[in-house]
Amino acid sequence: MKNILFSFALFMLSLAARAQSALTVGDAFPDWSFVSLDGQALTLESSRDYVLVLEFWASWCGPCRTSLAALAELKATFGDRLVVVTLSDEDPDRQVRFAERTGYPFHFVQWQERWQEAFPHRIIPHAVVVNPAGRIAAITRPELVTADVIETLLSGEAVELPLKAEADWDPTVPIFARDSQTIAAFAVQPARADAPSYTREYHQGPFAGRRITLVNLPVSGLYRHALATSIHRMELPEDEGRSYCVDFVVAPEQSGQLNSLLLDSLRRQFDWRLDTVRLERTMWVLSAAETGLLLPEAASPGAPTANGTSYRSAGARLADFAAYLEEFGVAGMPVLDETGAGDRLFQLDFSFEPEDQSTFFRALEKMGVAVRKDTRTIVMYSLSPE
Incomplete structure (x- = not known):
């Protein structure tokens, strides 16, 4: 693995030397070669008979996983006429596990920050498409890279896909100016x-x-x-x-x-109408496992950090954890906490790898938490313009 990463580092230095500014649609893609995380060497010539897709992703990103699954279907359709290179700054071992479990026929490559100058982006998933002539055909949202797009590029024609432009926005800069003495x-x-x-x-x-x-x-x-x-x-x-x-x-x-x-x-x-209604819904129900809860208790609340595959807090209720599973789309449905823990605070360090469902249940088992599906009547909010 160290040799693989070293080889890729040399590649990145080479690319950085040739790409002093952001590459845009219509630019020639540099001739380059690299070694992916599984040791495969790939050389991209300026003239070739395939379409190249660079996919910027992370395993915790749900839309990224959806995009990779769609690319795998395209790869099955086009075979050697489509080459997919994925780039992520996640731990290389994590990427290798993802690649092995999914079996996706891609070149998984470790992202390095020096490549940001050539392909600036902040939001993933992010796709860069290079045509057989070696020119950048699109910098766009991955869901727009369809079979028709690949066929068009392979025939030598151009495509016009919306540019995935990202705002250079600092969320700490206030949109609304407020004097510190503002009461309300x-x-x-x-x-x-x-x-x-x-x-x-x-x-x-x-x-x-x-x-x-x-x-x-x-x-x-x-x-x-x-x-x-x-x-x-x-x-x-x-x-x-x-x-x-x-x-x-x-x-x-x-x-x-x-x-x-x-x-x-x-x-x-x-002028919107808000009503509450009681409806039956299928949901996840969390309960204490037969072992009882296995979590260390916390003395005070701690601000959580969370994404689509992890939730960590120095002090949180299991009701907060249930809300995470619901709001981050992990469950895809309402989640109810019936662990009986109430307002007790726990140290939570939960993570799983979504391409392997067993990792989710093992993570819950370590917490002493069980989950099941059930149908319950819950309060729903109905919202509509008047």
């Missing part, structure tokens, strides 16, 4: 074309616990945050309409009511 405020702006969608909560400073900024969210997303619920507990219209930016501040003595007061403000601002 509610402001709404149209969506910002130069910003991604995100939520900013304030944990320090004069606005700690009493301010929230929501950027480029549809009305349903604004309500979802105010209701502290997930998409799996909402019934929404097909067309969610425009997106907005919202900034909300409450007085210090009202910090515990931040979400409920935000909901009141949203209901006054937008």
